[in-house]
Amino acid sequence: MNTESLGAIFLNACLVNNFVLAYFLGICPFLGVSGKMETATKMGAAVMFVMLISSMCAYGIHAFLVAIDAPFLQLISYIVVIASTVQLVEMFIKKMSPSLFKSLGIFLPLITTNCAILGVALFQTNKEYGFLESIVYALGAGAGFTLALVLIAGLREQLNFADVPKISKGTALTLFIAGILSLCFMGFAGLGA
Amino acid sequence: MSIVIAIAALGGLTLLLAIMLIFANKKLFVYEDPRIDKVEDMLPHANCGACGYPGCRPFAEALVLKKSLPGKCTVSSDEGRQSIAEFLGVALGAEEKQVARLACAGGTNVAINRAQYIGVQSCQAANLVSGGGKGCFWGCLGHGDCESVCDFDAITMNEHGLPIVDVEKCTACGDCVEVCPKDLFSLQPISHKLWIACKNLEQGEAILEDCQVGCTACGKCAMDAPGELITMKNNLPVINYSESHNTQKPIQRCPTGAIVWLEDSGLMIKGKESRKIIRKGSRLMGNS
Numbered sequence: 432m433n434t435e436s437l438g439a440i441f442l443n444a445c446l447v448n449n450f451v452l453a454y455f456l457g458i459c460p461f462l463g464v465s466g467k468m469e470t471a472t473k474m475g476a477a478v479m480f481v482m483l484i485s486s487m488c489a490y491g492i493h494a495f496l497v498a499i500d501a502p503f504l505q506l507i508s509y510i511v512v513i514a515s516t517v518q519l520v521e522m523f524i525k526k527m528s529p530s531l532f533k534s535l536g537i538f539l540p541l542i543t544t545n546c547a548i549l550g551v552a553l554f555q556t557n558k559e560y561g562f563l564e565s566i567v568y569a570l571g572a573g574a575g576f577t578l579a580l581v582l583i584a585g586l587r588e589q590l591n592f593a594d595v596p597k598i599s600k601g602t603a604l605t606l607f608i609a610g611i612l613s614l615c616f617m618g619f620a621g622l623g624a
Numbered sequence: 625m626s627i628v629i630a631i632a633a634l635g636g637l638t639l640l641l642a643i644m645l646i647f648a649n650k651k652l653f654v655y656e657d658p659r660i661d662k663v664e665d666m667l668p669h670a671n672c673g674a675c676g677y678p679g680c681r682p683f684a685e686a687l688v689l690k691k692s693l694p695g696k697c698t699v700s701s702d703e704g705r706q707s708i709a710e711f712l713g714v715a716l717g718a719e720e721k722q723v724a725r726l727a728c729a730g731g732t733n734v735a736i737n738r739a740q741y742i743g744v745q746s747c748q749a750a751n752l753v754s755g756g757g758k759g760c761f762w763g764c765l766g767h768g769d770c771e772s773v774c775d776f777d778a779i780t781m782n783e784h785g786l787p788i789v790d791v792e793k794c795t796a797c798g799d800c801v802e803v804c805p806k807d808l809f810s811l812q813p814i815s816h817k818l819w820i821a822c823k824n825l826e827q828g829e830a831i832l833e834d835c836q837v838g839c840t841a842c843g844k845c846a847m848d849a850p851g852e853l854i855t856m857k858n859n860l861p862v863i864n865y866s867e868s869h870n871t872q873k874p875i876q877r878c879p880t881g882a883i884v885w886l887e888d889s890g891l892m893i894k895g896k897e898s899r900k901i902i903r904k905g906s907r908l909m910g911n912s
Contacts, residue, residue, distance in 0.1 A: 492637070499629050508637055515641040522652040529654075 437567045440560070444571030450547045451579040452609075452616040457547030460538050461580060462605055470534045471584035475577025477524065477535070479570070481516050481542055482551050486569030488512040489552035490562050509552045517543045547576055582612055659688050659712070666708050668699045672775060672797035693717025699776075699795045722796035722811045724779075724789050728764040729821040729882070729892075731784025732906040735763055735835035751805035759834030759909075762823040764808055770800035791890045814888060818869050820861055821892075822882040827859040832880070836901065839882035845874040 435443070450456045457478070464474045492508045521539050525532045532539065542548065551572045555565045586608050595604060664684040671679040675696040677686055686692040687708065694700070694708040695717035709716045739757035741750045747769040750756040756765040766785030778793035779800060787800075791814070801809045808823060822839040824831055831838045841859035853867045854874055861883060863869060872893070875883045881898030 496633070499633060501626060501630050501633055504630055504634055508634065511634075511638055511641060515645055518645055519648050522648055525654050526652040 435564075437564065440564055440567050441571035441574075444551075444568050445575035445578065446616070447619040447622050449575040449579060449616050449619075450550060450572050451576055452613040453620075454547075454550065456550045457545050457576055459541060460545065461576075461583065462602070462609065463541075464535060464538045465580050465584040465605070466587055467534070468581065468584045468588055470531070471580040472577065473531055474535060474538065475573070475580045477520055477539070478542060478545065478548065478576050479573025481513065481520055481545075482548050482569045482573045482576075483566065484516045485509065485513045485548055486551055486555060486565050487562075488516075489556065490560075490565045493556050505556070509549060513548055513552070514543045547572065579612070583609060586612075657688050660684050663687050663708060663712065666700075666704060666711070667697060668704070670699045670775065670795070670797075672699060672795060672799070674698045674795055674797040687712060687714075690714060695719045698722065699797070720813045720815060722813050723791050723794045724796065724798075724800050724809045725812045725816075725819060725886070726764065726787055726789065727808045727810065727819075727821060727823045728762070728806075729786070729837045729884070730758075730760055730763040730835040731782065731786040732766065733784045733903045734837050734901055734907055735760055736833075736907055736909050736911075738834075738909065741765075748803070748805050760824055760831070760838060762806060762808075762825065763835060764806065769803045769805075770809065773799045773803045775799065789890065791888065813865075816863075816865055816869070817886050818863055818871075818874065819884050819886050820863065820882060821884050822860065825858050825860065836899065836907070837880050837882055840880060842879065844877040844879070845883045848877055849874040 444450070448454060451458065451461050460474055460478070465471050489509055489512065492512065493502075493505065496502050496504055496508065517540065520542070521532075524535070524539065551569050555568050558568075560568055583605070587605060590604060590608070599607065660681070661684075664681050667680040667684060669680055673679070675683045675692065675698070677683040677692070683692065683697065687694060690712075693715060694705045694712075696719060697705060697708075698719070698721065700708070705716060736759040737757045738759045739754075741753060741757040743749060743753070745767050747756070747765040747767045750765050750767055755761055758765055764786055766781065768781045768785075768787065770787045771779045771781050775797070776793050776795055778790045778795070779787045780790070782788050796811045798811060801807075801811060806823070812819075820839065822835075822837070824835070824838045827841040829840055831840060839860055841856065843856050843861075845861050846854040846856050850871065850873070851867060852864060853869055853871075854861045854863055856862070861874075872885050875881075875885050875893070875895040875898075877897050878895045879897060879899065881894035881901075883895070885893040887893065
């Protein structure tokens with residue numbers, strides 16, 4: 432068992448080893464839906480929710496698979512759980528907020544293959560976290576993902592009004608600021624495990 | 625033994641999740657107006673965006689919600705628009721047809737190249753190299769980006785390397801406007817027959833060295849035009865289309881034929897005093 436305190440686990444997943452800016456996981460929604468602050472926060476919330484559910488399921492499934500001596504089913508069962516959670520979230524959002532459903536567009540079903548989410552499930556298994564620790568870890572990772580999305584969305588909204596060279600507009604500029612953001616997060620490097 | 629366990633475990637898991645999703649689907653079912661699908665079927669599926677919506681489906685949704693009118697779709701045939709209007713019981717909302725117009729007439733027979741561009745045959749690529757090789761900095765580069773971007777085959781390059789817009793086929797989707805690195809295309813209502821086919825911001829006879837049909841900013845069209853119809857701005861005439869503009873008078877004294885009259889068929893009429901262009905081949909540097 433791991434002996435880290437819950438607070439340390441949270442900060443580790445959220446800031447020090449931020450999934451997007453330090454591990455390069457989940458880059459596609461990070462670049463794809465960070466154009467507007469409003470969609471960015473809701474995308475962050477959706478990913479966080481899926482992370483939380485899949486993390487809890489992953490803990491149970493892992494224990495179950497170890498019990499029946501079939502750990503080779505780990506990856507496929509995680510993927511099945513994540514895919515169905517995303518399907519559920521998609522239905523929920525379509526019902527509750529059609530406009531959000533539209534603005535998230537293709538990136539909503541793409542959460543299924545968001546590597547950050549499978550990353551959380553696999554890392555927590557590797558690190559042998561208990562149930563509570565897994566939940567805290569998933570929450571931290573989700574918060575870190577949302578934080579990265581909100582930071583870059585804010586910068587991009589401001590840059591819409593800036594006079595930037597025409598050649599660097601759009602994707603190139605987004606990648607520049609993503610790099611600079613990652614540079615900032617490197618300031619946390621080495622503080623956690 | 626382990627194969628049975630594996631199948632049972634995974635089968636159980638997926639069955640559980642499937643049941644959960646079946647229930648969720650029933651609980652969270654979203655009712656959609658069936659008319660949206662029908663209207664979408666009636667639209668041309670070009671997804672060109674000329675109506676102002678991202679594609680045909682969002683436009684169909686807007687039509688059903690009466691936020692837009694069938695006439696906004698410039699790609700449909702008249703009967704198509706009419707049948708949508710009848711199906712939804714709304715007004716047609718006819719819009720005046722718009723066409724893409726090119727603000728340049730400098731084909732290879734009248735305009736020279738100061739440098740030869742060798743490379744990817746695309747205007748956007750050529751434009752990155754000091755704005756292309758053309759003598760006139762503002763002129764059409766003639767590599768045909770507009771021709772290839774047009775989904776409706778409405779643009780063809782003529783023998784002098786100038787794009788010619790087929791008024792019948794043009795749906796005013798705006799793709800050529802976006803792709804042209806020199807910003808020469810714009811969408812104009814078809815009733816705007818008076819047209820300045822030049823974007824050269826320089827003044828005087830010197831520009832004729834680069835292009836024989838360029839605007840020398842002599843201002844004769846502005847003087848001849850009734851009222852405030854034409855004003856000179858940045859060495860180019862600017863037509864104020866909000867005034868009555870159904871007159872061929874301004875084009876008559878233009879020495880180069882930079883201001884033209886465009887018939888509905890796409891036929892270009894130049895003024896009487898404009899210089900006749902008889903050269904068929906390319907104009908080389910030094911030829912006048």
